[in-house]
Amino acid sequence: MHSIPFEGFMYPNEVELQWSVLIVLYPYLTGLVAGAFILASLERVFKVDAVKPTYRLALLTALAFLLVAPLPLQLHLGHPERSLEMYLTPHRSSAMAMFGFVYLWYLMAVLVLEIWLDYRRDIVMFAQTSTGWKRWIYRGLTLGSSNISERSLRIDDKVGWIITVIGIPSAFLLHGYVGFIFGSVKANPWWASPLMPVVFLFSAMVSGIAAVMLLYQFTSRVRKTPVDMRCLDTVAKYLFYTFIIDFSLEMLDLIQRIYVADESFRSLDFMVHTRLWVSQVVIQILMGTVAPIAILGLAQVYKFGEAVRRRIYTVAGWLTLVGILAMRWNVVIGGQLFSKSFLGYTTYKMGFATHEGLLPALALLILPFLILWGLLKLLPPWTEQKV
Amino acid sequence: MKDAGHLLRIAALFGAGVLAFLGLRAYFVPHSFGQYGHYRGDAIAEIAALPIVHAGHQTCETCHTDIFEEKTKGKHAGVACEACHGPQAKHTTDLSIVPAKPDAAVLCAQCHGASGAKPKWFPQVDTKEHSGGLICTTCHRPHSPSLRGESK
Amino acid sequence: MSVTRRQFLTLTGAAAVAWEYLMADTPEQSPNYKMTDHWWGMLIDVTKCIGCGNCVRACAQENDVPEGFFRTWVEHYHVDDWHLENPVVESPDGGMHGFPVVAQGTGKDFFIPKMCNHCADSPCTQVCPVGATFTSPDGVVLVDEKYCLGCRYCIQACPYGCRFLHPTKHVAQKCTLCYHRITKGLTTACCEACPTGARQLVDLKNPKDPIHEFLRTHSVQVLKPHLATGAKAFYNGLDGSVR
Numbered sequence: 054m055h056s057i058p059f060e061g062f063m064y065p066n067e068v069e070l071q072w073s074v075l076i077v078l079y080p081y082l083t084g085l086v087a088g089a090f091i092l093a094s095l096e097r098v099f100k101v102d103a104v105k106p107t108y109r110l111a112l113l114t115a116l117a118f119l120l121v122a123p124l125p126l127q128l129h130l131g132h133p134e135r136s137l138e139m140y141l142t143p144h145r146s147s148a149m150a151m152f153g154f155v156y157l158w159y160l161m162a163v164l165v166l167e168i169w170l171d172y173r174r175d176i177v178m179f180a181q182t183s184t185g186w187k188r189w190i191y192r193g194l195t196l197g198s199s200n201i202s203e204r205s206l207r208i209d210d211k212v213g214w215i216i217t218v219i220g221i222p223s224a225f226l227l228h229g230y231v232g233f234i235f236g237s238v239k240a241n242p243w244w245a246s247p248l249m250p251v252v253f254l255f256s257a258m259v260s261g262i263a264a265v266m267l268l269y270q271f272t273s274r275v276r277k278t279p280v281d282m283r284c285l286d287t288v289a290k291y292l293f294y295t296f297i298i299d300f301s302l303e304m305l306d307l308i309q310r311i312y313v314a315d316e317s318f319r320s321l322d323f324m325v326h327t328r329l330w331v332s333q334v335v336i337q338i339l340m341g342t343v344a345p346i347a348i349l350g351l352a353q354v355y356k357f358g359e360a361v362r363r364r365i366y367t368v369a370g371w372l373t374l375v376g377i378l379a380m381r382w383n384v385v386i387g388g389q390l391f392s393k394s395f396l397g398y399t400t401y402k403m404g405f406a407t408h409e410g411l412l413p414a415l416a417l418l419i420l421p422f423l424i425l426w427g428l429l430k431l432l433p434p435w436t437e438q439k440v
Numbered sequence: 441m442k443d444a445g446h447l448l449r450i451a452a453l454f455g456a457g458v459l460a461f462l463g464l465r466a467y468f469v470p471h472s473f474g475q476y477g478h479y480r481g482d483a484i485a486e487i488a489a490l491p492i493v494h495a496g497h498q499t500c501e502t503c504h505t506d507i508f509e510e511k512t513k514g515k516h517a518g519v520a521c522e523a524c525h526g527p528q529a530k531h532t533t534d535l536s537i538v539p540a541k542p543d544a545a546v547l548c549a550q551c552h553g554a555s556g557a558k559p560k561w562f563p564q565v566d567t568k569e570h571s572g573g574l575i576c577t578t579c580h581r582p583h584s585p586s587l588r589g590e591s592k
Numbered sequence: 593m594s595v596t597r598r599q600f601l602t603l604t605g606a607a608a609v610a611w612e613y614l615m616a617d618t619p620e621q622s623p624n625y626k627m628t629d630h631w632w633g634m635l636i637d638v639t640k641c642i643g644c645g646n647c648v649r650a651c652a653q654e655n656d657v658p659e660g661f662f663r664t665w666v667e668h669y670h671v672d673d674w675h676l677e678n679p680v681v682e683s684p685d686g687g688m689h690g691f692p693v694v695a696q697g698t699g700k701d702f703f704i705p706k707m708c709n710h711c712a713d714s715p716c717t718q719v720c721p722v723g724a725t726f727t728s729p730d731g732v733v734l735v736d737e738k739y740c741l742g743c744r745y746c747i748q749a750c751p752y753g754c755r756f757l758h759p760t761k762h763v764a765q766k767c768t769l770c771y772h773r774i775t776k777g778l779t780t781a782c783c784e785a786c787p788t789g790a791r792q793l794v795d796l797k798n799p800k801d802p803i804h805e806f807l808r809t810h811s812v813q814v815l816k817p818h819l820a821t822g823a824k825a826f827y828n829g830l831d832g833s834v835r
Contacts, residue, residue: 062681064706064753065662071744071757131742131762138722138741140461141469144478149745150721161457166450173446196453198446205443212447239819240715240751393753394835396681470739479726483736484627490772493654494781519787523646527653527781551644551787556696557668557703558642562788 061397068399070389073409075125077385078417080231080253081378082122085421087228087254088261089115090164090220095291097217103287109434110272111265112168117425119160125417128408148234159227163220169194170213172432174201190431228257235384242317243388248306255299260377262292267370270363272429282359289366292373293349300342320395328390328398333383341376345369494527496520507583514584515563524582548576625775630730631797632769633824634780635806636705638831640790643668643703648688650785654770661756662686663767664707664782671833672699679833704827704834705791707782708733708754708767709815712822716746716755725764731796731824732771737763751816752823769793796824 059068093111095101127133140157143150169176177199180191229250235241236249266288273280310318325333345368351357352365386401404410475481497520501508504521511517522528524542531537554564571578579587643666651657651664666687670680684691687703694701710733717725717733724740727733740763747755747764755766770780774793778784783791794803806828813830814823827834 062667062683065665065683065686066747066756067753071747126743129743131744131757132740135722135739135741137464137468138724138739141465142473142478142723144720144723146718147721147745149719149743152721161454169450196446196449198449200443200445202443205446208444208447234745238715238719238749240749389748393751394681396679396835473723476729477726478723480723480736480739483726483734483739484728484771486736486738487734487768487771488775490655492773492776492778494650494773494784496773496778496784498778516787518789520784522650523785523787527650550646550690551642553693555643555691556694557670557691557701559639559702562642564642 057400057402059397059399061392062394063392063397063399064394067389067392070386070399070401072385072389073129073401074382074386074403074411074414075129075409075417077378077381078125078414079122080228080257080385081260081381082118082125082417082421083228083231084253084257084377084381085118085261085264086115086122086159087224088258088263089118089265090224090261091258092262092265092288092291094217094221094224097214098221101287103283104291106281106284107265107269107288109171109432110269110429111261112164112171113428113432113434114265114268114425115261116164116168117421117428119156119164120424121417121421123156124420125414128413128417148230148237151230152234155223155226155230159220159223163216163223167213167216167220168432170209170216173209174206175432177201187431225254229254235388240393241388242315243321243391244384246306248302252299252302252306255295255302256377256380258295259292259299259373262288262295263370263373263377266292266366267374268425270367276435278435280363282362285366286362289349289352289362289369292369293346293353296342296346296349296373300346303338303342317395320391324387324391324398328400329383329387332379333387337376337379337383340372341379345372345376492529494522495529495532497522499532500528510581511583514581514586516583516585542582544575544577544582548580548582552576625777627729629797630795632731632774633710633794633796633826634707634769634783635792635794635803635812636825636827637790637792638702638704638827638829640788641666641703641705642788642790643687643691644787645687645690646785646787647705647782647791648686650781651767652688654773654781655768657765658759661759661765662688663754663765664705666691667704667706668694668701669704669831669833670694670699670701671831676831676833679835681835700831702831704830705782706752706754706815707825708769709752709821709823709825710767710769712824713820715749715751715819715821719745719749721745728771730775732769732774733766734768734771735764735766737761737765740764751819751821794826 057068089111092104093108093115096105096108127136130136139150139153143153145151173195176191176194178201180188180195180199183191232250232253235244235253236246238244266285269285269288270280310321348365349369352362357365389399390401391398406412470480470482472481472483473479476484500521507521511519524547525539526542528539531539549567552564552567554566558564567576576582581588645666648662648665652662655663657663664686665683667681667683668687668691672678672680682691691703710727710731712727712731714727714733717727720726721743722739722741723736725733725735725746742757742762742764744757744764747757750766755764757763758765770778770782773780779793780791783793792803792806794807795801796804796807798804807826810828812826812828814821814826815830815834816823
């Protein structure tokens, strides 16, 4: 087996990594979903009017990523044709089993429902005005009801509000349980921590907000419409605050580990200093957390001009997205690079065009944007047709 | 409530989904699932029915009684037949399958070759020094490893 | 071997009966096996292990274990002086072909056979999302290969590194305590092949089992007790350096 180089001692069966880059992608994608949704809920529930221009965009972004999220898992499974078993005989003691239901709940009862209710008036209008195959899609989406009276829209608004309120803890659950899937594995000291779900959630919020922030700027440029700076500044402000919390949590975990120095510490410390140095210290911490916090913080303190602020937000957004991806990598891959005997280290050999390799991973990272493009065409966030 | 008609439609859609799920469940969940616990009860019988590859020394002893008698008197009494001869279940169903004679030059040293890592109580020798290059079976009987010519 | 014709005929008859018993298809068919009468474990006596690798080979042959993966393996430990926290450990090819000769030096050397611990509070069965891995009523942790999704959560959750993904079947696999043998009155392949009795099957529900008696009268340990897995592979003579 061991064309995979390892050093020190590893239990013979743990030399080859079990969870690949696809399993890195999954928390990244669901994190973006949760983060984008939380941003949307800022307007809907917490009445932060400033971010309204991003409301529908955030919802559609969440949907695009949520649709792609199960795909890396399907590619990873040894028997994807058996994945229905998770719905038919879920093992209630397993956090992973609950995934199927949390995902389905969030997709259908929260996200799809909320999008449908918010867009219903537009859907009915399009069903009447569009032609060709598009008309059939819109007609299907109306579910046969063409009632867009004032009262029905008010009911929609109220129900939508309730759904968003339910949606916030649902979004926390959707991504928090991913953290719990790792955090509850007592066999793995890199993962086992009660902080894990919380760290995952806050880093998810950071990545989701950054993604919507970048998408808003990008779509504004494509549409040649001016960016609402009040909106963008507010989004950036929330990104900054969330980042502070995220950074504090990660530092707390780190400091605790170093101070307590339990049996696993020396081995994990060595791993971070060698195999994870670039991905953890350089990319995740310095480039992906400290740098964006610093420049966003500067933008909060100094009154930069609009163009400079936009540039800062763009740079911070990209650094954040890369940094959070690195964080997922460091958790998933990092947790498998060291031996559970604490006496050895192995290497991750990522294939390229294999079914769990770099190529499918890249494809899965790009796919949500293609879906989002389709959604933006089908349900344009900015076309408000007045009755 | 007529302005909430569309909500009823979507509720109906969800209801249909739940029913479809229950139907799938009734059809696809294996019949023996839950028999003993949260797993397919039939799996236990399937695993218990896997083919046997090592016959076990009791089976060897039913036929090879003389060797068995020789072995019980010596130091290899606790060593099962297949520990040296390898798995022999096939031989018990088809006596024409005769196992190859183990190569004493290799086999004996696997256990008895001296190493600082082996427990001190265990009989071990540097095989080259010990026999001057002779195969172990020149002097030792494999089934009862006292020296040939001795009564035991 | 010298056998008279009469002896041969009697013996083949006896062998045929024994073989019927062996080849019985299900636990129900083999007479007298009731799952709830048994609670299986294993005793590993470190003081007796000579690192011959018989157990690793026997297991691989009995269970058709794919090359490069191990349902059981042996580790060689070298501990210098009192430095229990820094043992030097190796397991060349799982110990399948024994170990290279080591010169007698300072420090302790010993061999540690490893296997699935068939934990009573198994973390691997806890995390299986569909119920493809489970603890049988007689205490053996098994994998239902027709139901396993290949998600590998159980492999991550096992603290002992005893599970692997089968390279062609794409399901999780591990030591089954030779369930197909022990339900028919045989012992496991590794115990059968062990020349020194370092590995012994034990039925924890049988008060008359001599190995059960051994556990009651000797100081034994389990691996990683702080994880409270309820491991049922008991080690006699386990050094504090063992991970």
